[in-house]
Amino acid sequence: MDSLLAIGIDLGTSGARAVAMTPSFDIVAQGAARLAEFGSDLRDPAIWWKAVERALMDTLAGIDRTSVHAIAVDATSGTILPIDIEGEPLATPLMYNDRVDDDELLARIHAVIPAESGAHGATSGLVKALRFQSVPGIAKVLHQADWIAGRLAGHYGTTDENNALKTGYDPVERLWPDWIMATGLDTNLLPRVVAPGAPVETIAPQMAKVFGLGEDVVIVAGTTDGCASFLATGADRPGDGVTALGSTLTLKLLCDRPIFAPDYGVYSHRINGMWLAGGASNSGGKVLSHFFSADEIVRLSAVIDPAVSTGLDFYPLLEPGERFPVFDPAFAPRLEPRPASDADFLKAMFEGMAAIERRGFARLADLGADPLRSVRSVGGGAANPQWSAIRQRELQVPLLPAQSTEAAAGSARLALGGLQAVGDL
Template sequence: MSTTADVPRSPVPVVAGIDVATAAVRVVCADARGRVLAQGRAPLPQPVRGAGGHSEQDARAWWPAAATALRQATAELPGGGREVVAVAVSATSGTLVVTDTDGEPVGPALMYDDRRAADLNAKAQELGARRWRALGLTVGPTAALGKLVLCASRALPGRLVLHTPDLLGLRLTGHPVATDWSHALKTGYDPLAGEWATEVFDAFDVPGRLLPAVQAPGTKVGTVSAAASAETGLPVGCRVRLGMTDGCAGQIATGAVRPGQFVGVLGTTYVLKGVTRELVTDPAGALYSHRHPDGWWLPGGASNTGGEALADIDPARLPGLDAAADARGPASYLNYPLRREGERFPFVRGDARGFVVGAPRDEADEHRAALEGVAFLERLALERVQALGVEVTGPLHAAGGGSRSALWTRIRATVLGRQLRVAERAETAFGAALLAAAGTLHADLSASAAAMTSPGRVVDPVEGERAALDESYGRFVARLRARGWLDDWDA
């Protein structure tokens, strides 16, 4: 396990963030300045995916993996873990499991991408249409709401239906804990009204006992028990605070936590997330919002394109292709590198397909056009949120694997006409640690982010390429409009 080089000689207060991802549990321990002093990792069994959209995981592995990762991390700390004063858990959105009252799963977890409740979710969309419209939210095929209805039929008296962090919170404290309004959003919690969508659950005959109390992320919900301390290395009495979903925690890790701040995450797909003071709804349905721990809102959307545009390229060749594409300058043709069927952000069209206008002159030209196409999509996304009345201030925070490419980052900055601030850390576990620090090491989340996140590397637009890229972007948008894919924007 790696740690920073400047580990203090004597223990200082530390917080721990836990990320329960699909394939592994990761733990990060950081001090009040954001220095990562220890880390841990333990694998999880791969989900079992089958017919009918089923996607399950053996949830009995969650707690042992979390305990193992925590033991690894706490053993690395100068004080052996006794300096950890708070812990928070983040996980994938929409994963549920039925447990007994001790938090022991009685069946497999229904994963975030399980589609078996698609019909129930479609019915829930109808039953709560007015509520979802006010939230700007769509109950999609994989939403946890329908999975909760399915789980309710198995949840005999004395059993619980828990999100992943709820289960770990129970095991850490020794008692059931409230859920946070981020993990509960797609399960049917209304963060605008501050209540569960009871009209929907009543129609499905879901017992009220299965709808837990909901509190803000960062809220203290208990302390580490003696039993959990023995398994994890965390000290007895360490505060347990609520986390957020993995996407929200990753945003927080970049430092984009105040109104006007946005982050563009360029991973396999492109995701834009930010902070607004008021709830902003998108009539086209491409954008939806989580609730910020401090009561603001976190609008965001995820595209179906991004780093996948380079999926067929041997990673070892990318530095050479970047250098060649950098030397040749702006591409001679357009490429919208959508490799899947349909687009979901910044516009929603199931019939959208990738396209090219023209042909590459050489391999460097082809590579450059793919990078520019994703950057054009990012600009369209920012223009969409601004058209909805959202203020975007300062540099755009940049995260994800694509942000490691210096060329791609310069292209993005030039297409956007604004600076990009490349985040030093954007891990979910680090974001969870910031939530653990809010109210513990620092007054609130904004103070945690200010003290614990790095300002990052600033990348400026290349002024000599602005005009050519602006002209190409105009042609890109014109082609989208000609295909009718932006019609909903003008409705």
């Protein structure tokens, strides 16, 4: 059975990655390509496709291509582009972090949008769709992952429930809600929505020929890059948490029910029959890097004893304001008194962030999520053993190794799920 393979493709902000995975979740081949290798305009869909093509070709070069039976794609959440009836992009895409500061469009949304919707704000997919709908010749507005999957399938117009969330999709009722029409958006422009991991269609014959694949390869609905990164770790039961120790401190937790708390920036994705809830603190690695270089953090960490507390109650922020687990725009940083020892100062910040992490998972539980049962870690801070030991002391649950930190591996898991749905696994 492990001779059967599924491929996951991740299109990120700087490049594309692909992995080939067995049903036992072993990665047997992988490839990568930087967008900048193909041009300077990283918004150009043609460059996206060239990077995906290179990453996929490199992956296929190391395996028996006849073993590949499914492909799924993840990409940046909230990146939107308009296409014509043939799938050709009609305008420069609006990326995940691009703002549409159009007061009139935002007012239209604000007048009707429910508080718990994921489509609030100037970076939402919904306001971008409204901006694009007047483009001449438009047939659909798609998310970035939809367009790449459409290239593979030869048919455009399908998205997944996770990418659709920031465009206004209701994951509880599982539909595009009626209130979207009240914003003035032509809902015929929106793609149909299926569950992540659902089989969509088989690969286009032309693409099968390009990549040397069988024409029975199934294109499976993917997800966002964030959800794919979570799935890649192997977390798969309610109460399994993943902490991203990057520039910010981001927590995600699998639940058996949806959690929506707009004040805390908490919303939920439906995935694999469960719900993925999460929140993000303004604390994180950017605070550490403000005071110390990467080399200094390694050197100072080596002399930290994680078993002994500093007794300090730090809340590491660079400026006032916190969103999760506390919602307070005026919340003040606590970084004093600063110990004489730089190692103790770093340790106190580690302790403060570990306390934020504990409070964050507790906040999710207070909002109705499952109690935390385990944590897997991703991001640069996950490799710091002293920080991990401090977090273990604070969280009091097992800190499990992530099976993978590659988002493409999460998409490969969805592709395997698609094979199971069609009875090929």
